[in-house]
Amino acid sequence: MTWLNEPLATIAYCWRIERRDGVAIGLTAHDRDLEVDGFHYRAAPGMTPSAIRRGAGLDADSMDVTGALTGAAISEADLLAGRWDGARIMLFAVDWTAPGEVVALGSGTIGAVETRDGTLTAELRGAAAGLDAPVVEMTSPECRAELGDKRCRVAMAGRRRFALVIAADGAVLTLDGEEPVAGGWAGGRLRWIGGANSGLSDVIAASAGDVVTLCRAPRFDAVGALAEVSEGCDKSIATCAGRFGNAANFRGEPYLPGIDLLTRYPGG
Numbered sequence: 001m002t003w004l005n006e007p008l009a010t011i012a013y014c015w016r017i018e019r020r021d022g023v024a025i026g027l028t029a030h031d032r033d034l035e036v037d038g039f040h041y042r043a044a045p046g047m048t049p050s051a052i053r054r055g056a057g058l059d060a061d062s063m064d065v066t067g068a069l070t071g072a073a074i075s076e077a078d079l080l081a082g083r084w085d086g087a088r089i090m091l092f093a094v095d096w097t098a099p100g101e102v103v104a105l106g107s108g109t110i111g112a113v114e115t116r117d118g119t120l121t122a123e124l125r126g127a128a129a130g131l132d133a134p135v136v137e138m139t140s141p142e143c144r145a146e147l148g149d150k151r152c153r154v155a156m157a158g159r160r161r162f163a164l165v166i167a168a169d170g171a172v173l174t175l176d177g178e179e180p181v182a183g184g185w186a187g188g189r190l191r192w193i194g195g196a197n198s199g200l201s202d203v204i205a206a207s208a209g210d211v212v213t214l215c216r217a218p219r220f221d222a223v224g225a226l227a228e229v230s231e232g233c234d235k236s237i238a239t240c241a242g243r244f245g246n247a248a249n250f251r252g253e254p255y256l257p258g259i260d261l262l263t264r265y266p267g268g
Contacts, residue, residue: 003095004103012096013105014041017074018088021199025074028096036099076115081200081219084110089124142235145251147188153249159231162193168222171205171214178210180231181243185212187232192218195225204232 003010012030016039026041028034034041078084087110092102111123137144148156163175179185185207192200197220206213212229233239237254241247 003098003101010095010097011093012099014092014094014102016041016090017084017110019084020086021083030096032096034094034096034099036094036102077219079113079115081197083199084113086110091124139253139256141252141254141256143233143237143240143250143252144235145249147231147233151249151251152246154244154246156230160228163227163229165195165222165225165227168218171217173212173214173218173222175210175212175227175229179207179212183207183234184231185229187234188230189232190214191228191230192222193226193228195222196220197222197225204229207232 012028012034014026014028014034014036016024016026018024024039026036026039027044028041029044031043033043074084088107089110090107091105093105094100094102106124108125111125113123143152145151148154148159159180161177163177165173166176167174173190183206185204188204188207190202190204190212192198192202197218200219202214202216202218204212205215233244235252237247237250237252240250
C-alpha cells in the first residue's frame with residue numbers, strides 16, 4: 001500500500017455500521033461521498049475517531065467516535081429508541097483518491113451512547129470486550145434459560161401470535177386478542193411489526209386478558225400498529241413442569257439451600 005508512504009497523505013476514515021435488523025449504512029470522515037467495494041459511504045466530516053488502542057494483551061480494545069447527529073443517517077430519536085444498540089461497526093482507512101485497498105483499523109459493537117447538544121459520542125467495544133463476561137454461571141433458584149432457546153427447548157410454534165394495538169396508555173396496551181392462559185404473556189416479548197416502532201421489541205412485565213403492560217412505554221405512537229406477542233415464563237420450576245412439561249430442561253437449582261439457611265431459627 002504505497003499510498004500510506006506518500007509525502008501528501010490522502011487518507012480517509014470510513015465506518016460501516018450494521019444494525020441487528022439488517023439495516024447497514026456507510027459513513028466517511030472525508031468531505032465527499034466514497035464508494036468502496038460497491039458500498040456507498042456518505043460524507044460525514046464531523047465524525048472523528050478518538051485514539052485507537054490495540055494491543056496483544058487481554059485488555060478490551062475500545063475507542064470512541066464523536067460527531068454531529070444527522071437525521072438522514074443516525075438520528076437522535078433512533079438512538080434513544082435503541083435501534084442502534086449492539087450494532088456492528090467496521091472501521092478502516094482508504095485512499096480517497098482511489099478507494100480500493102483498505103486498511104482495517106478495528107471492529108466491534110456499539111456500546112455506551114451519549115448525546116449532548118446535538119453531538120453524538122458512541123463507544124466502540126472490540127471483540128476482546130467479551131472477556132469481561134463471567135466464565136461460568138452462578139446458581140439460582142430460577143431458570144437461567146430463555147423460553148424457547150436451545151437450552152430450554154420448548155417449541156415456540158403456536159406460542160406466538162400477531163395482534164393489533166387497539167389502545168395505548170403509557171406502557172399499558174390493549175390488543176385485539178387475549179392471552180392463551182392467565183398471565184401467559186407476562187415475561188414474554190412484544191415485537192413491533194408495523195408502525196413507527198417497527199423493528200423494536202419490548203419485554204412484557206404483566207398481562208391480563210387482552211391487556212399487556214410493558215416494562216417501558218413504546219418509543220413512538222403504537223395505536224393501530226401490528227405486533228407479534230410471544231408467551232413468557234416466570235422461570236419457576238412449578239411453571240416449567242406444570243405449564244410446559246419441561247422440568248428435564250430446567251436450568252436452575254430450585255432446591256439448593258441459599259444463604260438464608262444460616263439465619264433460620266433452629267427447628268423452624
